Amino acid sequence: MARGEAPMVPDVEFESYYGRQIIKTPTWKTPDVPLYLFLGGLAGCSAVLAEGAALSGRPELERVTRLAAAGGAAAGTVALVHDLGRPERFLNMLRVLKPTSPLSVGSFILAPFSALSGAAAASHVTGLLPRLGRLAGVGAGVLGPPLATYTAALLGNTVVPAWHEAHRELPFVFGGSGAQAAGGLAMMLVPLDQAGPARRMALAGAAVEIAAAESIVLRRGLVAEPYQVGTPGRLMRIARNGTAAASAATLLLGRRSRLASAVAGATYVAASVTTRFGIFEAGLASARDPKYTVVPQRERLARQDGSAKMSR
Amino acid sequence: MGSLWGGLDDVQADAGYDADHPPRMGFFTDTSVCIGCKACEVACKEWNDVPDDGYLLTGMSYDNTQELGASTWRHVAFVEKPAVDLGMPTVGPPRDADQSAASGDAGIRWLMSSDVCKHCTHAGCLDVCPTGALFRTEFGTVVVQPDVCNGCGYCVSACPYGVIDLRKDDGRAFKCTLCYDRLKDGQTPACAQACPTESIQFGELDELRERADRRLAELHERGVDVARLYGRDPEDGVGGDGAFFLLLDEPEVYGLPPDPVVPTRTLGSVWKHVGYAAAAVAGLGVAAFSGRRR
Ligand code: SF4
Ligand code: SF4
Numbered sequence A: 001m002a003r004g005e006a007p008m009v010p011d012v013e014f015e016s017y018y019g020r021q022i023i024k025t026p027t028w029k030t031p032d033v034p035l036y037l038f039l040g041g042l043a044g045c046s047a048v049l050a051e052g053a054a055l056s057g058r059p060e061l062e063r064v065t066r067l068a069a070a071g072g073a074a075a076g077t078v079a080l081v082h083d084l085g086r087p088e089r090f091l092n093m094l095r096v097l098k099p100t101s102p103l104s105v106g107s108f109i110l111a112p113f114s115a116l117s118g119a120a121a122a123s124h125v126t127g128l129l130p131r132l133g134r135l136a137g138v139g140a141g142v143l144g145p146p147l148a149t150y151t152a153a154l155l156g157n158t159v160v161p162a163w164h165e166a167h168r169e170l171p172f173v174f175g176g177s178g179a180q181a182a183g184g185l186a187m188m189l190v191p192l193d194q195a196g197p198a199r200r201m202a203l204a205g206a207a208v209e210i211a212a213a214e215s216i217v218l219r220r221g222l223v224a225e226p227y228q229v230g231t232p233g234r235l236m237r238i239a240r241n242g243t244a245a246a247s248a249a250t251l252l253l254g255r256r257s258r259l260a261s262a263v264a265g266a267t268y269v270a271a272s273v274t275t276r277f278g279i280f281e282a283g284l285a286s287a288r289d290p291k292y293t294v295v296p297q298r299e300r301l302a303r304q305d306g307s308a309k310m311s312r
Numbered sequence B: 001m002g003s004l005w006g007g008l009d010d011v012q013a014d015a016g017y018d019a020d021h022p023p024r025m026g027f028f029t030d031t032s033v034c035i036g037c038k039a040c041e042v043a044c045k046e047w048n049d050v051p052d053d054g055y056l057l058t059g060m061s062y063d064n065t066q067e068l069g070a071s072t073w074r075h076v077a078f079v080e081k082p083a084v085d086l087g088m089p090t091v092g093p094p095r096d097a098d099q100s101a102a103s104g105d106a107g108i109r110w111l112m113s114s115d116v117c118k119h120c121t122h123a124g125c126l127d128v129c130p131t132g133a134l135f136r137t138e139f140g141t142v143v144v145q146p147d148v149c150n151g152c153g154y155c156v157s158a159c160p161y162g163v164i165d166l167r168k169d170d171g172r173a174f175k176c177t178l179c180y181d182r183l184k185d186g187q188t189p190a191c192a193q194a195c196p197t198e199s200i201q202f203g204e205l206d207e208l209r210e211r212a213d214r215r216l217a218e219l220h221e222r223g224v225d226v227a228r229l230y231g232r233d234p235e236d237g238v239g240g241d242g243a244f245f246l247l248l249d250e251p252e253v254y255g256l257p258p259d260p261v262v263p264t265r266t267l268g269s270v271w272k273h274v275g276y277a278a279a280a281v282a283g284l285g286v287a288a289f290s291g292r293r294r
Helices: A032-056 A059-083 A087-094 A102-126 A130-156 A170-189 A196-219 A221-227 A230-253 A258-288 A290-311 B039-048 B124-128 B180-184 B190-194 B205-221 B263-289
Strands: B025-030 B074-082 B108-116 B134-136 B142-144 B200-204 B228-230 B243-247
Touching: A032 A059, A032 A102, A032 A130, A032 A170, A032 A196, A032 A258, A032 B263, A059 A087, A059 A102, A059 A130, A059 A170, A059 A196, A087 A102, A102 A130, A130 A170, A130 B263, A170 A196, A170 A230, A170 A258, A170 B263, A196 A221, A196 A230, A196 A258, A196 B263, A221 A230, A221 A258, A221 A290, A230 A258, A258 A290, B025 B108, B025 B205, B039 B074, B039 B190, B108 B243, B124 B134, B124 B263, B190 B200, B200 B205, B205 B228, B205 B243
Parallel strands: B025 B243
Antiparallel strands: B025 B200, B074 B108, B134 B142, B228 B243
């Protein structure tokens, strides 16, 4: 354990089979999956900004966010397909629609989002079929928020302790982090006089993200430990400090200095990426140590036992 | 879609089979008579043509198989514990070491147990599989179709017992099929057939549960108070296991989770919070464009 890190929960006694883990470590690969989590958030929230920009007549903001939505979705799809054991069978994802499988539901969000955001961006750049392009953009804008948040269901609906126990907070972490990334990217690339909505989205997203991530640590006890110690703990702290610094810079200088806006925006984007890697790694750490599987289950059994005796 | 958790009298009907489907089949593994011969492991590999997964010596115990996985569908655990209670603090109720199946050798108590896929009533792996590769058979078992699986790995993270895994060089997920091919021919699965002590018993689940209850009562009568059934309760977190066990110690001692719950049990809460968060993101978008012009 690195300096300055103390486990928040005292060490607990539990039995195990030669200290071996009980559940399997997720087979999802780094960096494919954490990058996909980031790109989905960036693309989804950029599509929302793009529609607002179109409605309010901010052409520079619209151009950047349309390209971010389309590019993020395309790159995210590549990362997702690359993660498969059998990439050539990607289309099997669309064989059935299963509400019990967030990956299935997500595929039915990602596929149309990619097509619509791609069409909107293409039409915007080429000037061809402007009406249809706008219509596609509206569709992408509607699918954007679900795309940015469903990935939390993907992680939450597993037996991985650090993810499952945080399933209430993770959608807000991911949604806020996506808003922060989309706003941040636009702050980097859009002139100050058109970037106002991007700044406000990044600031609000950052606030939501920090509050939700802190609430995991405050409320989830032992299984929140992986978010605080080791490599994932370090990533989470770097991300939080970066986000906070970017927010301070945005509030102080974001409207006045093009340079400060660009630097703050880039910091937002980097912090959003780091958050996804931190959350991903925390899940893996919680799967590898049987403590996080056994102790909470034992406590649950003890509580059930206690309440059964009470009602007797 | 079927029910997501709780007891379920007819899993096949819940999965959409007609009323004339065969009875639910399963395993009752009575670990109190297991001698650790690994005949089940070998028979399973042979019949199902499962590739080797390395010839490793773990050094931790006689257990060189280590764990269930894509190429290990039966795994015999070897627990060595001091037969005397050393007064170590543990979680759970205190145990009386004398009552266990002590071998008497050098104060070591041996526990052996042949682990396998539980063929859960509410199977996490099946719930989350996005391609439909995992399906419920007419016998109520859970099987992967290798020609459909695209190796997404979601099932691996949704199994509360750490059973199913991806085969590295192949990319797809594999696990115990409860010998689906043999069942269709009215035969006994290879492991149960090979087991010399009838530790692995195969049959209709209802009948196995009665048999297990009788065996448990018999052991308790003989003073083996540590005996307990694991996965027998249809009201547990996975709605009961199609393959359940009689154990002589706490489940975690054998590497089993003490209170497994199918992740889909909280599916409603998961989607609800995603919905709130998506609405919040849309709200952020609207708010970002209202008010001030720049
Ligand atoms: S034990 Fe795991 S792999 Fe087997 S049916 Fe249950 S969830 Fe699926
Ligand atoms: S790895 Fe194969 S069996 Fe497992 S969830 Fe994905 S498609 Fe289904």
